[in-house]
Amino acid sequence: MREITLTVNGERRKAMVKDNELLLDVLRDKLYVKSVKAACWRGECGLCTVLMNDRLVKSCLVLAVEADGAEILTAEGLVKDGEPSPIQKAFIEKGALQCGFCTPAFVISSHKLLTMNPNPSDEEIRSFLSGLICRCGTYNQIIEAIRGAQKAYASR
């Protein structure tokens, strides 16, 4: 066991972890960041995606010890003073979800995309999000949601 310190959604957190623990499991089970989901544990579904030091990673493919000292941002962290961020509102407005299981991963990834490029083409959106799976098939609505949030990012 060793102690790691990480900043999760702006807050400094500590956790005791074993070297063989995954960041995914530590985020969910020790730090209670429940927006981070999992379906495959092998890098395929993308539901465990988080921003780590401003890079998207699949947290089932990262050791918790590797995240020592890192900054983690998840969908929870986009909410400011109880107010959902533009991308989160756009997901709701455009109905870009059905069961919602994949939503946090798509939200944080879309947020990253729009931060880098506020005006992506449909092709760029599809390619950027190609590592995430929505079993309910809301892909078209997700593209609309990104379009809907685009203005907010362009003016930042």
Added chain:
Amino acid sequence: MSFGSPWFTLPEFTYHKPKTLKEALELLDKYGEEAKVMAGGVGLLAFMKERLMAPSHVIDLKGVPELGQAIYKEGEGLTIGATVTLNELARYGPLKKFGALHDAVRDIADPIIRNRATLVGNLCEAIPWVDTPPALIALGAEVEIRSLKGERRVPVKDFIKGPVEIDLEPGELVTAVHVPEPRRNSRSRFIKYNTGSEFALVSVAANVVMDGGRVRDVSLVYGAVSSTPQVAVKAADALKSAEKPWEVLDEVGRIASEEVEAVSDVLASEEYRRHLIRVLTLRVLREVMG
């Protein structure tokens, strides 16, 4: 959360994060076969979850700054350090000079995985269907290997010895892959054929050197067809000896499809793979010769 299933957990090990190459080599020397190095961890953690590997020591290379660079020198070529990720490499301008590698790197897995997965890790994984080895072989790349005892260089073609089997002794580490400067009038491309999954059923890399209307030199390398990448020597000879190379492309594809080793597995039958080899050879040659 992990439902106690071994498939979702990792066997126990001690994690090390050396800060210098020397420190990394000393750890490798000390733990020998007990140790595995980790770059992006994409492949390693997957193998460990499936209990195909269970090292007692995992040595993370990401803390060693000198392994994290891609450097291009005109006339010499491109040297890609062990922890350079596929995304970092894809964004590195000079990669465009190495067409086949540029094609291969940008189409691996997905952009999120490419934030972690490295070129050297992809090569060292040596699974038959990974994408970078055929491109690296066609471009004549070499692997730079270090241990406490010294260093050596091995062509990628000889480095891959079998499925998940590479020419690396305990205590040794790949520090970089070196891709030589492309020859004058040369052009290379990589094409992967996949359906449904990201894994190739067949992939092909071609590197040609043109000389007027003729092909002076050509390298044709196939991935995912057998346990190791396959080089089509007879097909290359047929193309080089042709006075009008454009007229023999069909024949070259046929020769390649008959000459290389191809296997049947759950993804495709041997017959289908040989068909794909023919078609893809034609397609890739049209691109590099055009």
